[in-house]
Amino acid sequence: MFQKILIANRGEIALRVLRACKELGIQTVVVHSTADSDAMHVRLADESVCIGPPPSRESYLNIHQIVAACEITGADAVHPGYGFLSENAKFADILAAHNITFIGPSGDHIRIMGDKIEAKRTAKRLGIPVVPGSDGAITEEKEAKRVAAEIGYPVIIKASAGGGGRGMKVARTEADLEVALQTAKSEAGAAFGDDAVYIEKYLEKPRHIELQVFGDGSGHGVHFGERDCSLQRRHQKVWEEANSPALNAEERARIGGICAKAIADLGYSGAGTIEFLYENGEFYFIEMNTRLQVEHPVTEAITGIDLVHEQIRVASGGGLSIRQEDIKFNGHAIECRINAEDPRTFTPSPGTITHFHTPGGLGIRVDSGVYSGYRIPPYYDSLIGKLIVHGRNRVECMMRLRRALDEFVVDGIKTTLPLFRDLVGNPDIANGDYDIHWLEKYLAKED
Numbered sequence: 474m475f476q477k478i479l480i481a482n483r484g485e486i487a488l489r490v491l492r493a494c495k496e497l498g499i500q501t502v503v504v505h506s507t508a509d510s511d512a513m514h515v516r517l518a519d520e521s522v523c524i525g526p527p528p529s530r531e532s533y534l535n536i537h538q539i540v541a542a543c544e545i546t547g548a549d550a551v552h553p554g555y556g557f558l559s560e561n562a563k564f565a566d567i568l569a570a571h572n573i574t575f576i577g578p579s580g581d582h583i584r585i586m587g588d589k590i591e592a593k594r595t596a597k598r599l600g601i602p603v604v605p606g607s608d609g610a611i612t613e614e615k616e617a618k619r620v621a622a623e624i625g626y627p628v629i630i631k632a633s634a635g636g637g638g639r640g641m642k643v644a645r646t647e648a649d650l651e652v653a654l655q656t657a658k659s660e661a662g663a664a665f666g667d668d669a670v671y672i673e674k675y676l677e678k679p680r681h682i683e684l685q686v687f688g689d690g691s692g693h694g695v696h697f698g699e700r701d702c703s704l705q706r707r708h709q710k711v712w713e714e715a716n717s718p719a720l721n722a723e724e725r726a727r728i729g730g731i732c733a734k735a736i737a738d739l740g741y742s743g744a745g746t747i748e749f750l751y752e753n754g755e756f757y758f759i760e761m762n763t764r765l766q767v768e769h770p771v772t773e774a775i776t777g778i779d780l781v782h783e784q785i786r787v788a789s790g791g792g793l794s795i796r797q798e799d800i801k802f803n804g805h806a807i808e809c810r811i812n813a814e815d816p817r818t819f820t821p822s823p824g825t826i827t828h829f830h831t832p833g834g835l836g837i838r839v840d841s842g843v844y845s846g847y848r849i850p851p852y853y854d855s856l857i858g859k860l861i862v863h864g865r866n867r868v869e870c871m872m873r874l875r876r877a878l879d880e881f882v883v884d885g886i887k888t889t890l891p892l893f894r895d896l897v898g899n900p901d902i903a904n905g906d907y908d909i910h911w912l913e914k915y916l917a918k919e920d
């Protein structure tokens with residue numbers, strides 16, 4: 474087991490990982506920018522190292538500073554959290570070259586999945602169902618027209634290097650295709666420095682369903698069921714559930730089995746998420762994330778398994794603590810992402826939190842790095858906390874969520890809490906009857 478882990482992240486996820494390390498008796502080091510000296514995880518860590526000024530590229534994305542912090546403090550492993558360097562293959566390779574363990578998959582696996590065209594090709598080879606579309610990158614309009622005619626309109630053009638929902642364009646008819654192709658290419662080039670794009674069938678009413686998987690790096694793979702993340706705004710998840718209100722146990726076991734086998738065949742190590750669109754009973758792979766996800770606590774709530782403990786165990790060579798047959802799904806869980814944003818316009822609302830009171834009681838978990846008097850720096854993303862609620866079934870979970878939202882107090886800044894208070898009373902949400910476009914339509918109606 475590791476002696477000392479360096480946490481290369483900030484906010485609620487840094488605290489989340491720190492808690493897991495403390496439970497396992499591992500010493501913790503956190504790195505932080507000058508904007509985060511007062512952060513909760515900095516206060517709670519055994520050691521902290523200031524690695525630079527507020528802009529992420531000079532601090533949280535500064536590989537040299539982070540490696541230097543490992544060497545100064547003698548950390549033998551790094552947990553990257555999510556975002557920042559968590560899916561940076563070069564970072565994983567550099568750590569390996571310094572004999573520091575990256576708590577995550579190999580640089581090569583990160584590289585494959587970071588290139589969406591390559592990821593899709595790999596998924597297909599491993600027997601995972603994919604969205605019908607082009608086999609590789611599309612450069613010529615003629616080729617785009619041929620593929621689109623074959624799979625049928627509407628189609629979506631997506632950036633191979635894409636992420637965060639950027640660089641996607643829908644073409645409903647052949648007449649739209651040329652503009653969509655050119656805009657997607659130039660947007661991808663500008664945003665990611667790589668203008669490779671590909672085409673796939675645009676699904677009109679899918680749900681976003683993702684499978685939590687784990688590999689032990691020596692040919693074993695397990696799945697932890699799915700999360701339904703269909704409630705999205707601008708392709709960003711807002712509310713997540715486990716299990717999905719749309720799947721039955723048989724479908725779960727089938728798609729879970731396919732994913733676990735794929736992970737085993739790939740020789741994958743650590744936590745991963747295989748993301749699908751789900752429509753009319755069919756799954757279509759869209760991408761794989763090679764890290765811990767923001768929404769992992771809903772899976773922890775229904776399985777009772779600490780996924781960060783498992784990540785640390787696997788990375789240290791200790792293997793998984795569980796087998797597939799030990800993973801049982803108990804009840805229902807929902808996570809609400811609480812952002813420091815205006816609940817209608819979603820414009821960021823940094824500032825000082827004058828009062829912060831979190832709900833408690835059975836089935837309630839709040840993962841947050843903020844506190845009363847904390848000043849939210851304007852440099853980073855606006856997630857200030859996550860409310861995770863667990864119940865014996867979805868009805869109980871929703872009742873408890875409504876109560877918890879009533880108790881939650883965040884004063885001094887605007888947050889997305891009022892949006893969740895509205896959603897919890899909505900009949901479609903109560904029935905679990907929504908797809909990936911539901912929230913956008915709902916917000917447009919409310920305006």
Ligand code: ADP
Pocket residue numbers: 604629635636637638639641673674675676677679681705708748750759760909
């Ligand atoms: P990113 O890495 O940018 O998040 P994804 O491939 O994961 O990109 O897609 C993000 C979101 O975009 C999906 O959750 C879904 O809402 C939408 N999307 C992606 N591909 C399709 C598709 N083929 N049809 C319909 N919607 C899609």
